[in-house]
Amino acid sequence: YPKTWIHWWLLRNIGCSHNRDLIFILPYFLFFLTDQRQFYYSSSFRIIGVQYNSALSRQSSDKFRDMGIWIEKLMYETFHNSILRHKYRGSRLVRVSPDTGGVVAQVILTFVFSMDDKMVLRSTINRVLQQRLKTYPGSARIDLSSSSLTALKDQTAERIFNDFCGLRYNRSVAVAGLPRITGGIPSYGDGEWPWQASLQRDNIHRCGATLISNTWLVSAAHCFREAKNPRKWTVTFGTYLRPPLMIRHVRTIIVHEQYRYPAHEHDIAVVQLAKHVEFSGVVHHVCLPDAMEVFPYNIDAVVTGWGAVSNDGETPNVLQEATVKLIDSETCNRKEVYNGAITPGMLCAGYLEGGIDSCQGDSGGPLVTPDIRNMWYLVGIVSWGDECAKPNKPGVYTRVTYYRDWITKHTGL
Numbered sequence: 001y002p003k004t005w006i007h008w009w010l011l012r013n014i015g016c017s018h019n020r021d022l023i024f025i026l027p028y029f030l031f032f033l034t035d036q037r038q039f040y041y042s043s044s045f046r047i048i049g050v051q052y053n054s055a056l057s058r059q060s061s062d063k064f065r066d067m068g069i070w071i072e073k074l075m076y077e078t079f080h081n082s083i084l085r086h087k088y089r090g091s092r093l094v095r096v097s098p099d100t101g102g103v104v105a106q107v108i109l110t111f112v113f114s115m116d117d118k119m120v121l122r123s124t125i126n127r128v129l130q131q132r133l134k135t136y137p138g139s140a141r142i143d144l145s146s147s148s149l150t151a152l153k154d155q156t157a158e159r160i161f162n163d164f165c166g167l168r169y170n171r172s173v174a175v176a177g178l179p180r181i182t183g184g185i186p187s188y189g190d191g192e193w194p195w196q197a198s199l200q201r202d203n204i205h206r207c208g209a210t211l212i213s214n215t216w217l218v219s220a221a222h223c224f225r226e227a228k229n230p231r232k233w234t235v236t237f238g239t240y241l242r243p244p245l246m247i248r249h250v251r252t253i254i255v256h257e258q259y260r261y262p263a264h265e266h267d268i269a270v271v272q273l274a275k276h277v278e279f280s281g282v283v284h285h286v287c288l289p290d291a292m293e294v295f296p297y298n299i300d301a302v303v304t305g306w307g308a309v310s311n312d313g314e315t316p317n318v319l320q321e322a323t324v325k326l327i328d329s330e331t332c333n334r335k336e337v338y339n340g341a342i343t344p345g346m347l348c349a350g351y352l353e354g355g356i357d358s359c360q361g362d363s364g365g366p367l368v369t370p371d372i373r374n375m376w377y378l379v380g381i382v383s384w385g386d387e388c389a390k391p392n393k394p395g396v397y398t399r400v401t402y403y404r405d406w407i408t409k410h411t412g413l
Helices: 005-015 020-035 062-080 115-134 154-163 401-411
Strands: 037-048 088-099 102-113 141-152 196-201 204-211 216-219 233-237 246-255 269-273 300-305 320-327 346-350 366-370 376-384 395-399
Touching (some): 037 154, 062 102, 062 115, 102 154, 115 141, 216 376, 300 376, 346 376, 395 401
Antiparallel strands (some): 037 102, 037 141, 088 102, 196 233, 204 216, 216 269, 233 246, 246 269, 300 320, 300 366, 320 346, 346 395, 366 376, 376 395
16 A cells, blocks of 8 residues: 555556566665654763753753754764764754763754664764764863763653654645635644644633643733633644644633733733643643843744634634744834834734734734744734734734743743
8 A cells, every 4th residue: 555655656657667677676665665764862971161050951941052052063963974964864952961060961863764774773873973072173072981872762752852842743734725814824734833722711712822831821811801710711722623632621810910901011811721731742832932032023933823814704623824024113113003002011023014914813822933943932922903914003912021030920930
């Protein structure tokens, strides 16, 4: 049975071919395709001369990110300049621990090869890694006496990656011409935006929310102006509203103390689940930025939700996504835009020409952007705007960095 498109193409063309050589080659070619699989290895080594900082315990911190960029670049150069360059698929720094005179870094390495190569390539991986670290020319010294390389089971590697914030796995291809968040596209694959949640009252979608741990979500305060009783709310996960992938009841709702409807300031709330979620490839948490993190204006960010596809339009069943630009507050406060209404706790995103925007029903949902390691950070929370996708009226979001300490105060995160 053809398991992939290339199997199907070969079988279809072989069936119509009189080329006997190709027929004899086919079984070996199909074996090569199906026998290749991913293998994971955990490598640990001590780095002397690097001072441990508590920020290194958080995967979303700038210090952890900087170390991750350095080490993952080192791994890339190590294996791409070796006989394993065609088998190496990537690496990720997963843990940094304090050690005498430095730190210990744990890295997960991913390779693709056949089962027959498994034992030979393990020793080759270790030899290549040892040779490279021994001759590393950087200022920090790598102590090889403490280095190790351990094979990981698929389930173990998957669990480690699932515990990592902000990683996406199933990136579907955009399909043109289908219903959309205002100017956006549907997101059909589970795991596209695994931190997205739906806040529902009476089993009806009311707002979006973002998973920030296995028990806490962040959303907009105005979503709860009519009902703050946790027992009236449920949270669902998954790409589709109906049927949902997972349902959870709510234990606690905390609305910012200074929020006063209909004003837009302090439009933030956190929601605690009655039962924690098990992280998986399709449901896990986004990265929270540090309070001092600066996201440059005019970079791309993605807003997701089940909101209306046009102002006061229909609500889709499948999660929608749209790419927007971060807009500086000076531009957004211009007279023809929002005329000074944007405060430090707010962030504008969209296009001054209009056309792409969040809309009704997207409130409380995430505005996210990736870093250089392709980890996604929560930049904003869908808050308000003048209708949807109008020229000079981009979406306005609660600025997460401004309320980062408030989130920590109430969730411990």
